[in-house]
Amino acid sequence: MLIIKLALKNILGAGLRTWLNVIALSFSFVAIIYMQGLYNGMSDQMEKIAIEAEYAGGQYWHSSYDPFDPLTLDDAHGKIPDNLHTLIDRGEAIPILIRAASIYPNGRFQNALLKGIPPDQKILSIPSGVLENGGTSIPALIGGRMARSTGLKKGDYLTVRWRDTNGTFDADEFFISNIMKTDDSAIDNGQLWIPLEKMREMMDMKGEATIVVLKSGSRFAENAGGWNHKNLEFLMKDIRALFLTKSIGGSIFYIILLLLAMLALFDTQILSIFRRRKEMGTLMALGMTRGTLIQLFTLEGAIHSVLAAVAAAIYGIPLLTYSARTGFGLPESTDDFGLAIGNRIFPSFTGALVAGSILLVLTVTTIVSYLPARKIAKLEPTDALRGKMT
Template identity: 35%
Template sequence: MNWDIANKNFYRQGLRAFLNVLVTALSIIALIFMLSLLNGFQAQATQNLVSTDVGGGHYRPPGFDILTPTEWEDYTMPVPDVLNGLSAKDKAEVLVQQGQLYPNRRLFPVQLRGIAMEQSLLSLPLAGLKPFADQPGEVIPAVVGVKMARKAHLKKGDTVVLKWRDKGGAVDARDILIVDVGDIVNPRIDDSVVWLRLDHLRSMTDRGGEVSWVAVREYLGQVQGFEFHSIEMLMADLLALLRQDRINSKILWGILMALVCTSVFNTQILNIFKRQKEIGT
């Protein structure tokens, strides 16, 4: 009986009833979609950072700042025994230096990143560097990301001049061969980054056994001469952006919820003004 009455009342309202249902449904769908999109973006972004760069955290020399490239050369240190004894699946040694590419006679400042080839902690498309010998030859193999290749107008098989400064301050230059253009899902380590073998970059800069940081699978306690940067510290900018996005999304959620409430209760709300004489106002 109640269903029949509700059904009659619904169809009696005609087009207005269907518009109310449509607005309510679209608003709820938009709310669910927006929340799912934000959660999915956060999960994917954090997963990409962890799997390609952060790992379980970094052990870095005190004072090292990735945003201050002029000081990178001053903050390289030998790997301590505690970290040196870890297996290749539990650590990734990384050396970062400044460099300049000269593609098509243009100056292109780059970040040179050398990483150990035997590591399996970070997922990076650097298989093209593995067949080469430990010592660099006349032409140094390198891998760049898709974004870097597009900005510098590079492609697989290109040879380009690379200039860098060694530990003593002497400037050196040599041709590098782009052995692969990798699909790097993390733009931090793609844009203006040239990937080299760690042993090659150490040899080029006379920094045998030195690193800028060591990415580890998990926190190992205090290590003398190094400070630990947790996942939260290394992703602080991303987490701050996500927090701001959530604040902005709550404003939109409020607007959509107001539309839902208006759609549900508009009959009662608007009929007050239409039936003022009946209710004595």
């Protein structure tokens, strides 16, 4: 208790020097938490976007379907098992049929994926309602990225060629009924969304699908006649791995910030021990042991961090709250980053993140405060009184 009181007194008595240090250290607190919050926000947003636009409550895949092997697409279709059909009828799942096709935008040949989706579905955040009225042409919905890469606009017509279930080539004009804005490139690049029934008719695949997407929150995981259940854990694996790769780069900044905080405190401690040798000698003459002196100086360093945490809270809480609400705008080119993170990142600051970061900085700074204080263990009282460091 005594050394806490003494340490506080010494720190507050040092005046401006203390506050400059505390403010510098508090920047590290806020920056570290902000950066971690940004990564958390990105991660949360990526998962949310993927769940809303692609995965919902999990998927069932036809046994031949492998999204990473386009050659399997020819065979990746089949009748939907009865138990999945029951879910679809109850509005708790939707079937999607996926086939390879060739498109000819502006006279150029390009490979694409045709995806049949029920226009009235509400499970995925794809605006499939625009596919309900195609008139005489086949309505197709494409994403913004696809529109940019092909030069297609709403209302354009596009020649599409495909092979039906028997391998026979067929072709028709598609009408671009809408261009959807989506943050998820996985439902956009190289894809045309068309009405499921129309696609089944074109492909001669009545009642068939490639995947079945379960409604969000669905706990359905029964065996389904050879179709493979893929839960969210599995479906998110690639996104999480991708994010991990990106965040490793980000951790370099985290380490730099932490090092800056450590350096600031280490310098202060060294300076403090150097400047206060005579005071240390006096304290020893008054009967303070070296051990207590080490504790005192270490505690002073640690209290710097505690004060910095308080200072960080004073301006950091409003700043971070504002930032979490308004988000952080990203330029269009962020799409090239390879992550579905939308045009604004909303940092996410959890209690665990804040407490963890504070604890980490406090621990590190206490260790950093202790290291120079160890010199006191070798300090002779007579040398200290003369202002000499041994």
